[in-house]
Amino acid sequence: MPELPEVETIRRSLMPHVPAQITGVGLSAVAPVRHGSRSYLPTLRGSTIGTIARRGKFLLFRTERATLVVHLGMSGRLLVVPADTPAPKHTHLEIRFASRHLLRYIDPRRFGLIAIARTPDATDLPPIAGLGPEFDDPLLTAENFCARCRRHNGLSLKALLLHQGVVAGVGNIYACEALYHARLDPRQRVRGTHDAALGRLLDGIRTALTLGIRHGGTTLRDYVDSSGQRGGMQHFLQVYGRADQPQIARLTQSGRTTWWNPAVQQSRPTTAQAA
DNA sequence: GCGATCCTGGCC
DNA sequence: GGCCAGGATCGC
Numbered sequence: 001m002p003e004l005p006e007v008e009t010i011r012r013s014l015m016p017h018v019p020a021q022i023t024g025v026g027l028s029a030v031a032p033v034r035h036g037s038r039s040y041l042p043t044l045r046g047s048t049i050g051t052i053a054r055r056g057k058f059l060l061f062r063t064e065r066a067t068l069v070v071h072l073g074m075s076g077r078l079l080v081v082p083a084d085t086p087a088p089k090h091t092h093l094e095i096r097f098a099s100r101h102l103l104r105y106i107d108p109r110r111f112g113l114i115a116i117a118r119t120p121d122a123t124d125l126p127p128i129a130g131l132g133p134e135f136d137d138p139l140l141t142a143e144n145f146c147a148r149c150r151r152h153n154g155l156s157l158k159a160l161l162l163h164q165g166v167v168a169g170v171g172n173i174y175a176c177e178a179l180y181h182a183r184l185d186p187r188q189r190v191r192g193t194h195d196a197a198l199g200r201l202l203d204g205i206r207t208a209l210t211l212g213i214r215h216g217g218t219t220l221r222d223y224v225d226s227s228g229q230r231g232g233m234q235h236f237l238q239v240y241g242r243a244d245q246p247q248i249a250r251l252t253q254s255g256r257t258t259w260w261n262p263a264v265q266q267s268r269p270t271t272a273q274a275a
Numbered sequence: 276g277c278g279a280t281c282c283t284g285g286c287c
Numbered sequence: 288g289g290c291c292a293g294g295a296t297c298g299c
Contacts, residue, residue, distance in 0.1 A: 001292080001293040001294085002293065002294095003293060003294090006293075057294080071294085071295090072293095072294090073282095073293095073294055073295080074282085074283095074292070074293065074294050074295095075282085075283075075284085075292085075293085075294095090283080107282095107283095108282075108283045108284065109281085109282040109283050109284085109292090109294095110281080110282055110283085111281070111282070111294055111295075112294090113295095127295085127296095154276065155276075156276095159276080159277095162294085162295095164294095164295080171293055171294070172292095172293060172294085173293060174293095217293095218293075220292085220293065221285085221292080221293085222293095223293070240293095254276075254277055254278075255277080255278065255279085256294095257291090257292090
């Protein structure tokens with residue numbers, strides 16, 4: 001469900017609650033705890049979350065001893081609620097705070113991830129170590145981006161964007177939106193794409209994600225931030241889910257739906273665009 | 276590269 | 288009952 005803008009919005013909604021002293025940790029029997037972290041999680045009791053960072057679609061809750069890492073997968077939610085709020089179905093993790101609030105992780109499909117890292121940036125966890133740069137990293141120049149893209153010459157541009165090792169945090173919605181902003185055909189292969197077009201693609205990624213963050217993420221069904229607030233980006237999407245627009249087409253690429261505007265997203269520049 | 280797979284829920 | 292879903296990993 002959540003991509004980078006939604007995760008960043010959740011992070012910002014959580015920040016007013018830190019620092020937060022942890023007074024208890026509860027785990028469900030089927031919580032998606034990875035990398036052998038199950039036995040370590042209860043030992044977070046007594047430590048304090050000093051800050052919350054984000055890396056791609058991962059949230060990093062930093063304590064003085066370890067970093068709690070959470071990925072929301074397709075259906076995960078994080079909510080902060082008063083401690084006496086009844087737990088809904090599919091609650092897998094509860095972190096109780098001294099403030100008498102608790103942080104609740106709810107994930108019906110369990111495609112998410114809960115893990116403990118030993119370092120603040122969590123690079124000791126494989127899924128984080130493999131991430132590409134952040135979209136707003138000043139070191140991510142057009143040249144650097146092109147070089148990273150060229151390692152995946154066989155991929156379609158759509159598949160390239162979904163690959164977290166190229167740029168971290170882009171998912172299905174913002175991949176479609178980024179390709180629209182860059183005026184590129186999602187089926188086009190990296191191999192056949194000029195550096196200038198890849199430069200436009202990087203700009204498209206930045207435009208799409210920045211807009212998403214500005215509007216508090218996209219709520220198509222059930223995404224909300226940690227206070228239960230819905231996002232507003234769904235009102236500004238140009239292609240994703242725009243079945244109401246006659247010029248918008250959809251296709252399936254490696255099992256995911258791509259939404260695009262064939263009139264605008266051309267493999268080669270039209271006369272009008274070249275002028 | 277791409278399809279199958281991990282899961283549940285909502286909708287037709 | 289079948290299909291779809293905002294993700295990522297694992298095999299061929």
